[in-house]
Amino acid sequence: MELHNYSSHLLEKAVNEFAKLPGIGKKTALRLVLHLLNQDEADVSNFGESIIQLKKEIKHCKKCNNISDTEICNICTNPNRAGNIICVVESIRDVMAIENTHQFNGLYHVLGGIISPMDGIGPNDLSIDLLEKSILENKIEEIIFALPTTMEGDTTNFYLFKKLNKYEVTFSVIARGVAIGDELEYIDEITLGRSIVARSVYENTLSQ
């Protein structure tokens, strides 16, 4: 059904605000708003306030550009993390994904995007200067590129390498290959081809 004929402008306004969110259409927006109307006023107020407060008070870490409640985020200030290795990621979601693996104990650098001419995103839109500043001011030994394995990710890797290559740092890139649990017949040719070229010596612990 089409949605006009709202019996309330307040309702219409709230529905339109929700419908601006990605993946939320008018019908879903109406469902969400009517759900909120059935909640306690205090709960709805908390919801609204948490959104306003989020945008007003949240900060980007001045070292790594991660989202933070403080000037420097709790990963950068953690003395137990290796300060000489930086993992470069596109967004905070990638930080959370890598943290969930418990396989990395260094620092991050959140670029805030990747170079994508199609979307009008160039190097100047990314926090590359801040990354360079980190390299200059700290004893960084390794930069890990953990960007998407897409054309845009590869372009960004190449750009960063060209720009930062002059520093005495090792550059590495996360392993690409067949994901654990995948059946070979369903894997795209490029991934499968690369996984053969980049094969490693067999060890019994590999897939554990």
Place this chain on the structure above:
Amino acid sequence: MELHNYSSHLLEKAVNEFAKLPGIGKKTALRLVLHLLNQDEADVSNFGESIIQLKKEIKHCKKCNNISDTEICNICTNPNRAGNIICVVESIRDVMAIENTHQFNGLYHVLGGIISPMDGIGPNDLSIDLLEKSILENKIEEIIFALPTTMEGDTTNFYLFKKLNKYEVTFSVIARGVAIGDELEYIDEITLGRSIVARSVYENTLSQ
């Protein structure tokens, strides 16, 4: 991926608030919150405020229980609408759906739910007294039951009929049958059976 390891409590709080909405999981909530973080502060503030304002200021029409910005909604106050016929619906969404058909020019009554013992919803949770008040105070000639064609809808129809039957009002129920465009072979037996029993005289305009 699991979501813990939030780098910000404000972020975590906003994600948790979004994840309380129906059909929104933690991952979707994070996507929506990160989208909001990329918007202008004024836009995000508008979004939050519209939610808070909605719950604080919205009213239920004192005649029909529809959502309204005013004491009496704009359908009830419209002098061009037939005041002697009331269409009983479950929720405001049904009002909007029927309004979109442009086939009804009477008034509505929004029950705010239907009788559903499984969900703990009884007659006292619905705005039935208000409907009775409407019948007593106005010259109502027909009550149309436009509730879902489910067990709960049928139960509610029956309850309303038993309670309001003492008044001199015609009770009707919306037509049930094969939806326009449906192929017979895919229709459930009950609907198809009823549509044969409740067949009407063929007129050339029927499916127009």
